[in-house]
Amino acid sequence: MAAxxxxxPPAPVRRLDYRPPAFLxxxxxxxxxxxxxxxxxxxxxxxxxxxxxxxxxxxxxALDGEQQHxxxxxxxxxxxxxxxxxxxxxxxxxxxxxxxxELTVSSTIHPAANVALEGLYVSSGVFCTQxxxxxxxxxxxxxxRPDVLSVYTVTLVADRERYPVLLSNGNRVGAGDAGNGRHxxxxxxxxPKPSYLFALVAGNLAALTDSFTTASGRRVALEIWSTPAxxxxxxxxxxxxxRAMRWDEERFGREYDLDTFMIFCADDFNMGAMExxxxxxxxxxxxxxxxxxxxxxxYLAIEGVVGHEYFHNWSGNRVTCRDWFQLSLxxxxxxxxxxxxSSDMNSRAVERIAAVTFLRSAQFAEDAGPxxxxxxxxxxxxxxxxxxxTVYEKGAEVIRMQHALLSPERFRDGIDLYFARHDGExxxxxxxxxxxxxxxxxxxxxxxxxxxxxxxxxxxARGTPPTPGQPHKEPFHIPLATGLLDxxxxxxxLTLEGEPGPGPTTRxxxxxxxxxxxxxxxxxxxxxxxxxxxxxxxxxxxxDCTDADLAFxxxxxxxxxxxxxxxxxxxxxxxxxxxQAAAAGAPLPxxxxxGGLIAGIVADExxxxxxxxxxxxxxDFAYLAGLASTIDVDAMVAAREHVVxxxxxxxxxxxxxxxxxxxxxxxxxxTPAQVGARLLANxxxxxxxxxxxxAAIALATAQFDAxxxxxxxxxxxxxxxxxxxxxREALFARFEARWRDEPLVLDKWFALQATAMRADTLARVRSxxxxxxxxxxxxxxxxxxxxxxxxxxxPAFHSTDGEGYAFVAEQTIALDRVxxxxxxxxxxxxNQWRRHAQPRRSLQERALxxxxxxxxxxxxxxEIVARNLAxxx
Ligand code: BES
Ligand code: ZN
Numbered sequence: 001m002a003a004x005x006x007x008x009p010p011a012p013v014r015r016l017d018y019r020p021p022a023f024l025x026x027x028x029x030x031x032x033x034x035x036x037x038x039x040x041x042x043x044x045x046x047x048x049x050x051x052x053x054x055x056x057x058x059x060x061x062a063l064d065g066e067q068q069h070x071x072x073x074x075x076x077x078x079x080x081x082x083x084x085x086x087x088x089x090x091x092x093x094x095x096x097x098x099x100x101x102e103l104t105v106s107s108t109i110h111p112a113a114n115v116a117l118e119g120l121y122v123s124s125g126v127f128c129t130q131x132x133x134x135x136x137x138x139x140x141x142x143x144x145r146p147d148v149l150s151v152y153t154v155t156l157v158a159d160r161e162r163y164p165v166l167l168s169n170g171n172r173v174g175a176g177d178a179g180n181g182r183h184x185x186x187x188x189x190x191x192p193k194p195s196y197l198f199a200l201v202a203g204n205l206a207a208l209t210d211s212f213t214t215a216s217g218r219r220v221a222l223e224i225w226s227t228p229a230x231x232x233x234x235x236x237x238x239x240x241x242x243r244a245m246r247w248d249e250e251r252f253g254r255e256y257d258l259d260t261f262m263i264f265c266a267d268d269f270n271m272g273a274m275e276x277x278x279x280x281x282x283x284x285x286x287x288x289x290x291x292x293x294x295x296x297x298x299y300l301a302i303e304g305v306v307g308h309e310y311f312h313n314w315s316g317n318r319v320t321c322r323d324w325f326q327l328s329l330x331x332x333x334x335x336x337x338x339x340x341x342s343s344d345m346n347s348r349a350v351e352r353i354a355a356v357t358f359l360r361s362a363q364f365a366e367d368a369g370p371x372x373x374x375x376x377x378x379x380x381x382x383x384x385x386x387x388x389x390t391v392y393e394k395g396a397e398v399i400r401m402q403h404a405l406l407s408p409e410r411f412r413d414g415i416d417l418y419f420a421r422h423d424g425e426x427x428x429x430x431x432x433x434x435x436x437x438x439x440x441x442x443x444x445x446x447x448x449x450x451x452x453x454x455x456x457x458x459x460x461a462r463g464t465p466p467t468p469g470q471p472h473k474e475p476f477h478i479p480l481a482t483g484l485l486d487x488x489x490x491x492x493x494l495t496l497e498g499e500p501g502p503g504p505t506t507r508x509x510x511x512x513x514x515x516x517x518x519x520x521x522x523x524x525x526x527x528x529x530x531x532x533x534x535x536x537x538x539x540x541x542x543x544d545c546t547d548a549d550l551a552f553x554x555x556x557x558x559x560x561x562x563x564x565x566x567x568x569x570x571x572x573x574x575x576x577x578x579x580q581a582a583a584a585g586a587p588l589p590x591x592x593x594x595g596g597l598i599a600g601i602v603a604d605e606x607x608x609x610x611x612x613x614x615x616x617x618x619x620d621f622a623y624l625a626g627l628a629s630t631i632d633v634d635a636m637v638a639a640r641e642h643v644v645x646x647x648x649x650x651x652x653x654x655x656x657x658x659x660x661x662x663x664x665x666x667x668x669x670x671t672p673a674q675v676g677a678r679l680l681a682n683x684x685x686x687x688x689x690x691x692x693x694x695a696a697i698a699l700a701t702a703q704f705d706a707x708x709x710x711x712x713x714x715x716x717x718x719x720x721x722x723x724x725x726x727x728r729e730a731l732f733a734r735f736e737a738r739w740r741d742e743p744l745v746l747d748k749w750f751a752l753q754a755t756a757m758r759a760d761t762l763a764r765v766r767s768x769x770x771x772x773x774x775x776x777x778x779x780x781x782x783x784x785x786x787x788x789x790x791x792x793x794x795p796a797f798h799s800t801d802g803e804g805y806a807f808v809a810e811q812t813i814a815l816d817r818v819x820x821x822x823x824x825x826x827x828x829x830x831n832q833w834r835r836h837a838q839p840r841r842s843l844q845e846r847a848l849x850x851x852x853x854x855x856x857x858x859x860x861x862x863e864i865v866a867r868n869l870a871x872x873x
Contacts, residue, residue, distance in 0.1 A: 009863055015378045022062070026046050028043060028152055029043070032156050032157065034127055064145075065105075067138050069109075073106075084096070092105065105140060109138070121268070123266045125204070157178045160182060164205075173188045201264045216255060218255075224265065236670070237288075240303040252314070254314045266282065267780075269779060275309040282309070293745050307337075308337075311338060331391055332392065332396050332398060333399050336396040339351060347611075354614075355535075365832060368626065381859055449474055449475075456540055458541075459532070484527035485553070492523060508536060529545070535565075550569050574593070578639035599654040600654075602684065618647075649691065651687065692723050714752075747781065750768060750788070753768060779819065786815075816854070823858065824861050845869075
């Protein structure tokens with residue numbers, strides 16, 4: 001068996017093994033002599049034994065450190081002889097340390113060779129850092145854990161000409177000449193913070209500047225730093241930042257606390273963005289936007305992520321995590337906060353539907369596979385693998401449910417208590433729930449199971465399916481927002497037995513047992529139930545709604561999320577009917593109902609265009625796969641295609657009329673009205689082009705020619721992407737010629753080709769790896785070309801000859817030597833392998849084994865492979 005030759009993955013870290021740190025570090029002074037080839041780092045910090053460590057009074061002073069050279073150690077200013085410390089691959093242990101003292105560790109690192117992009121690295125000639133979760137240990141030796149909070153003073157020394165701008169956390173407190181053409185700048189951050197929030201940036205940069213006056217009247221300087229050529233694309237991020245600062249004051253009473261708030265925009269960045277105190281570092285794709293280079297989706301994502309990282313200043317930085325098992329404490333809460341921000345800035349219903357779609361496609365799948373874990377995981381091998389949709393998106397749902405159970409007012413009281421009680425501390429998810437409970441008086445005892453128990457509950461049917469290591473499930477506390485519609489489509493008042501009427505029209509029912517029944521009084525004829533309104537709980541709903549009920553809800557429900565949901569259920573049912581026929585080798589049935597429904601929605605000019613666009617969106621493959629018992633890719637692809645084409649045929653006139661009536665005439669602005677109109681018009685265009693009709697392709701070409709904005713230009717490419725028309729090649733070639741020197745724009749072009757449902761896609765992707773602008777070390781390029789193919793192109797990745805799997809395995813292995821964190825994302829493409837029908841199941845298993853048999857695999861990729869191949873079924 002191949003497994004025998006596989007390296008055993010490193011031992012897991014377990015939540016219940018948590019021990020407080022043996023030593024605390026109150027203050028650290030860092031000096032960097034910056035040079036891409038050899039940067040000298042001198043760290044001096046005051047340590048003292050932790051009075052709260054308790055049990056182990058002789059625990060050594062152990063520091064984490066990796067990939068450093070020429071290490072020298074001094075204690076209280078005196079060089080430490082070699083027998084007084086032990087240096088291993090990953091630690092520095094001071095033997096027999098005093099109760100308190102000052103330790104100075106000097107070491108040398110090589111930023112230009114840092115291609116993993118964790119720690120200090122160089123991106124487009126600029127030094128920058130990424131320390132969360134465990135990158136600080138690649139910079140210096142330190143207790144690199146989130147429960148050691150220190151005050152940082154940082155001195156940066158660098159060549160004045162090449163690196164005129166030197167940034168770090170906090171406030172700028174000094175600057176001057178350092179001789180030899182070098183200069184220095186000193187920064188001081190008065191707020192104690194864990195090492196994962198440390199950041200530095202050094203380079204030839206320019207800033208877009210502005211200012212913000214806080215509610216209590218303090219003036220904060222705002223700076224967005226980028227290469228000078230990109231300054232004209234920073235305006236939207238700046239406007240988003242100011243909106244976020246105002247919103248956090250108004251909605252949560254949270255003010256900013258330093259004199260300066262800076263954002264740096266990096267071309268090479270593994271994640272989206274990072275909340276380092278006072279100096280956020282962003283992937284450039286989440287900062288830079290101009291109407292001709294960024295789509296409406298990009299504008300919305302930038303607003304949301306700028307908000308998210310800013311909101312971490314309280315939910316994450318002022319109050320941080322005790323250990324990485326508590327990651328959802330900051331991430332789930334901050335996603336909830338950024339979702340609320342986006343909902344207040346844009347359309348609440350549209351935001352909610354987008355969040356629900358993502359949760360059900362990505363997180364439900366995660367919860368049903370080998371990576372299933374609770375919102376607060378119990379163990380991990382590589383923490384980088386646990387920045388998951390469960391920790392983030394389900395974590396946000398868990399916050400949202402508490403918001404629903406407490407009411408907005410009492411939730412706010414709870415959050416206020418949480419921040420007041422724990423400001424300056426590193427705490428747990430339990431501490432958070434306790435604060436909500438103490439402030440509100442609502443018993444959240446049973447509710448805590450949402451943090452400890454993995455899996456997606458099913459409301460109304462059997463229960464929660466097992467996940468690894470958790471075969472038995474206890475009932476969750478589920479808040480189910482419910483309404484009842486009368487025959488005219490109006491909401492009925494919901495009065496529970498024994499209550500004086502009339503009750504509210506939407507009630508949050510608390511489910512706490514395996515079975516519950518609620519009896520409403522005064523209901524005459526059979527009402528149509530609208531359950532889980534607003535998607536109040538992240539559950540799978542199984543109801544006995546008839547087709548007629550669903551059509552009725554799609555037309556009448558006062559809750560926009562459930563109107564959309566009803567239309568989606570009708571759509572899914574139609575695809576499933578076709579899928580069954582396809583799997584049986586029968587001719588695919590025609591379903592006139594779905595065509596009529598979609599045409600009706602498209603033609604309903606009184607309704608919000610954005611909501612109409614969402615309602616007619618075909619369900620994606622990930623969601624459909626989650627509804628199937630076994631995944632038959634061929635049947636699923638054929639069925640979805642069949643239904644989309646039949647909708648296009650049946651709705652043609654309505655789609656065309658809608659497209660023509662909605663074309664935006666004014667110059668581009670990212671306003672909700674324009675965004676909604678473009679969304680629906682472009683959705684119609686896509687249906688029209690689904691039939692390979694030359695007249696429709698001509699519309700797309702005309703739109704491409706006329707577009708003054710990236711949304712419409714990309715939508716034209718999307719519409720022709722899967723067609724066999726020669727216009728496709730022509731449009732793609734023109735796009736490339738126009739944008740080949742704009743990497744972020746070219747990423748869209750790479751991604752579209754990688755997701756094309758065409759027979760030649762894999763060959764195309766392979767040849768694009770050799771495109772002069774592709775760079776196998778840049779995470780954005782890899783995501784757009786390779787990860788889009790692996791994770792978003794079901795027909796090509798799952799092609800029956802196994803070539804797609806072989807390609808992704810090969811790319812994962814090659815990338816793992818460069819950037820393990822991103823390589824692990826690619827390996828995750830196989831996470832659903834056990835749910836597939838043959839031959840894909842075995843083909844994917846073989847691809848995983850091939851990755852697993854590679855010598856010297858990173859813990860990141862090794863963990864994904866090991867979980868996939870473990871015995872669990
Ligand atoms: N703290 C994270 C960034 C991070 C993630 C650092 C993983 C190290 C490892 C940041 O706040 C974050 O969550 N960023 C998200 C975007 C956000 C809007 C959900 C990201 O980078 O994808
Ligand atoms: Zn975050």
